[in-house]
Amino acid sequence: MAGFRISTYHWPTEGATVPAAARGADKLALARQLGAYATIDYSEPEWPKTIRKCYASVDIALDGVGGLLGHQIVDLVTEGGTFSGYGMAAGTPTVVDGDIARARNVEALTIEQLNPYQTVRPTRVARLLAMAARGEIAPVIGASFPLSDAAAAHRALRDRALLGKAILRP
Incomplete structure (x- = not known):
């Protein structure tokens, strides 16, 4: 949810x-509390149909779950859109077939996409810490x-019993 919190801060x-x-x-209640425009329960078998019914297009999709869910998310991305797989809470990452991505003109990114950002990481971390200090973003601690x-x-x-992250303390 921490990544979600940041994205709702910027994208609207x-x-x-x-x-x-x-x-x-x-x-879902936590997502609404953090500013989601709408929420969809992906444990419902027909959730992809709900997305298609509610949204004309899915231009950018961020997947932190992977597995079957990640592939369902890829299928929702509109031609010319972007899929970013950055996690594998389901146990396996989402591997997008390159031929399918090219045929649909979908940019498929993986966690490796973050490597080029290592040079600007200190600047981004400083910006995020400043936002946190101002109360604009906050981690969700479960x-x-x-x-x-x-x-x-x-x-x-x-x-997957927590709403947020687990913290270990000495």
């Missing part, structure tokens, strides 16, 4: 409509665990 000012897809009522209970934190993340 550029005229974009930023919906959020999540699984379950609690995560739970805090003592370092001695790191296994419980990992289980909570694996089981």
Whole structure:
């Protein structure tokens, strides 16, 4: 959700409509609280049809889940759009078939897309920290665990039981 929070801060000012897809009522409520224009529960079997019904196009899609869900997201991207796969919470990353991407004129990006940004990373980190200091963005912390209970934190993340990130403290 932290990445989502940043994107809702920027994109509406550029005229974009930023919906959020999540699984379950609690995560959808959090997405609405963080500023999502609309929310879609991707545990519903017909969720891609709901997206197509509600939006004329999906120009940019960000996928932090991967697996089958990631491939469903790729299928939603409009010809000439961009798919960015940056995570694999489902266990596997989304691998986009190059021939399909070229045929649909879809730019398919992976986590490796971030490598060229390493030179500007300090500037971006400073900007994000300044935004956080002003209260414009904030991480979503789901739970805090003592370092001695790191296994419980990992289980909570694996089981997708948290609304936000897990923090380990000394």
